[in-house]
Amino acid sequence: MLFPEGVAIDGRRGSVEPSTDKYIKRLSDLRGLFRDEAALDRAIAKGDAIAYEVIDYRKSESDLAFGTTIMMPGKVGDEYFMTRGHFHARRECGEAYYTQSGEGLLLLQSRQGEVRTVEMRPGVCAFIPPDWAHRSINTGSGKLVFVWFCATDASHDYGAIREKGMRRLVVERNGKPALVDNPNFA
Amino acid sequence: MLFPEGVAIDGRRGSVEPSTDKYIKRLSDLRGLFRDEAALDRAIAKGDAIAYEVIDYRKSESDLAFGTTIMMPGKVGDEYFMTRGHFHARRECGEAYYTQSGEGLLLLQSRQGEVRTVEMRPGVCAFIPPDWAHRSINTGSGKLVFVWFCATDASHDYGAIREKGMRRLVVERNGKPALVDNPNFA
Numbered sequence: 456m457l458f459p460e461g462v463a464i465d466g467r468r469g470s471v472e473p474s475t476d477k478y479i480k481r482l483s484d485l486r487g488l489f490r491d492e493a494a495l496d497r498a499i500a501k502g503d504a505i506a507y508e509v510i511d512y513r514k515s516e517s518d519l520a521f522g523t524t525i526m527m528p529g530k531v532g533d534e535y536f537m538t539r540g541h542f543h544a545r546r547e548c549g550e551a552y553y554t555q556s557g558e559g560l561l562l563l564q565s566r567q568g569e570v571r572t573v574e575m576r577p578g579v580c581a582f583i584p585p586d587w588a589h590r591s592i593n594t595g596s597g598k599l600v601f602v603w604f605c606a607t608d609a610s611h612d613y614g615a616i617r618e619k620g621m622r623r624l625v626v627e628r629n630g631k632p633a634l635v636d637n638p639n640f641a
Numbered sequence: 642m643l644f645p646e647g648v649a650i651d652g653r654r655g656s657v658e659p660s661t662d663k664y665i666k667r668l669s670d671l672r673g674l675f676r677d678e679a680a681l682d683r684a685i686a687k688g689d690a691i692a693y694e695v696i697d698y699r700k701s702e703s704d705l706a707f708g709t710t711i712m713m714p715g716k717v718g719d720e721y722f723m724t725r726g727h728f729h730a731r732r733e734c735g736e737a738y739y740t741q742s743g744e745g746l747l748l749l750q751s752r753q754g755e756v757r758t759v760e761m762r763p764g765v766c767a768f769i770p771p772d773w774a775h776r777s778i779n780t781g782s783g784k785l786v787f788v789w790f791c792a793t794d795a796s797h798d799y800g801a802i803r804e805k806g807m808r809r810l811v812v813e814r815n816g817k818p819a820l821v822d823n824p825n826f827a
Binding site for chain 1: 642643644645646647648649650651652698700702703704705707733734735736737739747749751757759760764765766767768769770771773775788790791792
């Protein structure tokens with residue numbers, strides 16, 4: 456039987472206490488994601504930094520799960536550190552990303568290829584409708600921390616984005632984030 | 642078709658922008674909830690204060706909804722202002738209450754009558770398992786504001802709690818919240 460529980464979330468550090476699972480993605484886990492492969496190789500050789508960490512509070516007997524994503528600041532070439540991006544395997548499942556600290560951009564793409572962005576900053580809860588792929592991008596100089604809420608069994612479909620990429624890239628131009636077309640979008 | 646959107650949540654005031662719906666509960670809407678009916682009558686005669694307000698961001702085509710609950714501070718007799726308390730009509734649906742400001746107590750009761758509490762304070766995300774009735778109680782001196790996340794179609798079942806009450810009451814004793822047995826629990 457499941458019991459209620461108070462879960463302490465630190466909006467600056469992104470810690471979740473208690474948590475049920477976590478994983479870390481380093482730059483070497485993100486090959487194929489960034490356009491500038493030489494820059495990626497150099498960054499991996501220089502210490503293979505952590506790009507982001509995901510901490511789960513997920514109980515299989517509950518319909519709702521939540522957790523945090525903690526994104527480090529940085530760039531590979533002119534692209535900011537980003538998550539892999541995914542659809543949900545269960546296409547009827549949306550999500551909410553509630554930013555706690557830092558600044559970023561949420562890049563979304565519908566199944567039909569329409570692109571939208573939502574600014575990520577403290578106090579903004581991004582509504583991600585069902586069947587929109589979503590990728591988070593840390594465009595700031597500090598950590599980007601957000602709390603996500605979605606169906607426990609939404610599951611991730613990374614394949615479509617991994618194979619085709621997303622239609623737009625978020626790059627630094629004159630010290631600011633800018634959206635440009637992805638020349639490699641399939 | 643649904644589109645992504647950034648929803649601005651003010652953790653102090655509890656505002657949600659944009660929102661899709663809202664409602665307000667005044668003390669006169671909460672008859673039957675407090676033990677001291679004479680104190681409730683006096684409070685209603687003295688201006689019928691707002692006890693709490695709920696603001697929704699809810700799209701019927703999405704599986705996930707969220708919003709805020711803004712609870713005013715106050716007491717009726719020795720009982721703190723509280724929400725009505727409910728199970729979800731869809732018993733498989735849990736919920737998360739992420740406190741933004743203020744302090745309170747989340748009182749929960751399983752279908753079998755087991756009682757638990759979770760402290761509500763900024764940074765605590767309360768996990769509410771499926772089929773646990775839940776009532777929020779503002780035990781502080783300021784507003785209690787939390788963001789809730791649950792299935793769009795979880796729906797509320799207020800009847801069971803309205804008819805029987807909850808097994809425990811949260812009352813003020815020596816200036817502090819205390820849990821006591823509800824003598825009227827059916």
